[in-house]
Amino acid sequence: MKIIAVENYQEMSKAAAQFIINQVKEKPQSVLGLATGGTVLGTYEKVIEDYQQNKTSYKQVHSVNLDEYIGVEATHPNSYHYYMMEHLFAHIDIERDHIHIPNGLAKNTEEECRNYEGVIEELGGVDLQLLGIGVNGHIGFNEPGTSFDSVTHVVKLTESTRDANKRYFNRLEDVPTHAITMGISTIMKSKNILLLVSGKKKAEILAQVMNGEIDEKVPASILNTHPNVTIIADKDALAFV
Ligand code: GLP
Secondary structure (H helix, E strand, C coil), rough: EEEECCHHHHHHHHHHHHHHHHHHHHHHCEEEEEEECCCHHHHHHHHHHHHHHCCCCCCCCCCEEEEEEEECCCCCCCCCCHHHHHHHHHCCCCCCCHCCCCCCCCCCHHHHHHHHHHHHHHHHCCEEEECCCCCCCCCCCCCCCCCCCCCEEEEECCCCHHHHHHHHCCCCHHHCEEEECCCHHHHHCEEEEEEEEHHHHHHHHHHHHHHHCCCCCCCCHHHHHCEEEEEEEEEECCCCC
16 A cells, blocks of 8 residues: 655645546546545545636546435435535536435335446446545445455444444434445455545554554455555554554
């Protein structure tokens, strides 16, 4: 894994946005794997800034998101659909029918998972997958113990993840209990992976990922076996490495 150490969140966001912009310039029809959460927000801001200033076009880009809550309407402010529209898609020229996010309201969620996996395959796979990391090492919503062979599937969220995400909801009871997520093997099939890590609360898990064993107890540890992973991490996140 290639590590890019930066000073702070701003620097991480700038470097990550440049990574995405370079990918799209090099291959305008790129398939971008996108993530949600607080870590990637600044990156999307910088991508939008560049779009406004330099007119980098996303017209031919396809996007596939990592995950979505089950049972939350796409129009609800806490859905990942809403997040992506609000924080990125509404501000760039990506075609609406090029945007793919799991449908958390699908009647048959198992079928939705199979279809989603099919969509990624039909697109020819992900060129660049953007990732954040949970404090317990989850990637997407692949919680500790998820098989490294997993494909897109339904997950029951751990209490630690629900607790970490409750800041976006009124009450813990409102945080969904289940989600659809790309599997670990789905993520690992991406040609390039960009993992962003910022802040003291991620320092312990980042050290574990970088120096610990490759173990399903730490989902992100599998990234050590991927040939093209770049980690952009700030000083606080790198404190224990
Ligand atoms: C969420 C998302 C992940 C994200 C992670 C970290 O649960 N499903 O894709 O990477 O948690 O979130 P944050 O960046 O807000 O710390």
